[in-house]
Amino acid sequence: MGLKNRIDPGLSYFLTLTVVDWVDIFTRPVYKNIITDSLAYCISDKGLQLNAWVLMSNHLHLVASATGKDSLSDILRDMKKYTSKKIVETIESVPESRRDWMLYRFEYAGKFDSKIKNYKFWQEGNEPMEIQTFPFLKQKIDYIHNNPVRAEIVSEPHNYLYSSAFDYSGGQGILPVVLAW
Numbered sequence: 675m676g677l678k679n680r681i682d683p684g685l686s687y688f689l690t691l692t693v694v695d696w697v698d699i700f701t702r703p704v705y706k707n708i709i710t711d712s713l714a715y716c717i718s719d720k721g722l723q724l725n726a727w728v729l730m731s732n733h734l735h736l737v738a739s740a741t742g743k744d745s746l747s748d749i750l751r752d753m754k755k756y757t758s759k760k761i762v763e764t765i766e767s768v769p770e771s772r773r774d775w776m777l778y779r780f781e782y783a784g785k786f787d788s789k790i791k792n793y794k795f796w797q798e799g800n801e802p803m804e805i806q807t808f809p810f811l812k813q814k815i816d817y818i819h820n821n822p823v824r825a826e827i828v829s830e831p832h833n834y835l836y837s838s839a840f841d842y843s844g845g846q847g848i849l850p851v852v853l854a855w
Contacts, residue, residue, distance in 0.1 A: 681745070681746050681747040681750075681800075681802050682804070683740070683745050683746070684739070684740075685739060685804055685805070686725065686737060686738065686739040686804070686805040686811070687736075687737070687738060687739070687746065687800075687802040687803060687804055687805060688735070688736070688737050688802070688803040688805060688814040689735070689736045689737075689738060689750070689800040689801065689802050689803075690733055690734070690735050690736075690800065690801045691733060691734040691736075691750070691754065691796055691797075691800055692732065692733040692734075692796070692797045693732045693733065693795060693796065693797070694779065694780060694783040694794055694795060694796065694797050695779050695783065696732045696733075697732055697776060697779055697780075698731040698732050699731070699732065699761065699776065700729055700730065700731050700732065700836075701731050704764055704768060705761055705764065706729055706836055708757055708760050708761055708764065709729055709734060709757060710729070710836065710848055710849060712753050712756055712757050712760075713727070713753070713849055714849055714850075716749050716752075716753055717849065717850055720740075720742060720744045720749050720752070721740050721741045721742020721743065721744055721749070722738060722740060722741075722746070722749050723738060723739045723740065723741050723852050724736060724737070724738050724838065724849060724850070724851050724852065725737040725738065725739075725811075725815065725838075725851065725852055725853070725854045726814070726815040726818045726819065726838045726842075726851065726854070727818065727837065727838050727849065727851070728818045728819065728821050728822065728834070728836065728837040728838070728839075729836040729837070730821055730822070730825065731825075735817075735818045735821065736818075737805065737811065737814055737815055737818065737854070750800055754795075754796045757795070757796075758793065758794075758795035758796055761795055762777070762780065762792075762793045762795065765777060777793065780793035780794055780795055781793055811854055812854075812855070815838075815842070815854060818837070818838070818839075819831040819832075819837060819838070819839035819842065821837075822834040822837060822839075831843075832845070835847075835848065836848070838851045841853060
């Protein structure tokens with residue numbers, strides 16, 4: 675991993691994982707559930723610690739760190755590899771009106787990357803921003819939680835299921851989150 679995307683062990687980061695060409699794939703629960711199931715696995719089995727998260731139609735924001743033997747960089751690499759493969763398999767196997775178009779976009783994106791055999795689902799990098807101060811952490815978590823409001827999906831952050839905003843309002847969301855305050 676280059677210096678631009680360096681993730682140091684033991685630190686927390688604000689991260690963005692983006693689908694190639696900003697394809698709006700996370701509009702259907704079947705694809706959202708692949709991401710949440712994978713995050714849940716990474717939390718329970720790989721030492722991923724989430725402080726905040728939101729899954730939007732074409733990207734995922736996280737405030738995260740690693741607490742186990744696996745580094746955050748390794749966890750993200752493995753998660754992206756697994757979810758890429760699983761989502762493409764799902765597109766190929768379930769009824770999907772955009773199947774041909776999406777597969778074409780992912781295949782085309784992979785043609786120019788020697789590391790890719792067939793399809794490229796995620797853009798390169800995670801745009802990591804190290805969390806160094808509490809004001810920066812709060813700003814990033816507020817940004818994450820208000821993403822669905824800005825996109826006019828919900829009127830209040832805590833009403834969006836695929837986010838940690840409900841956890842911060844006193845509830846228990848669909849993924850285990852370590853609250854930052």
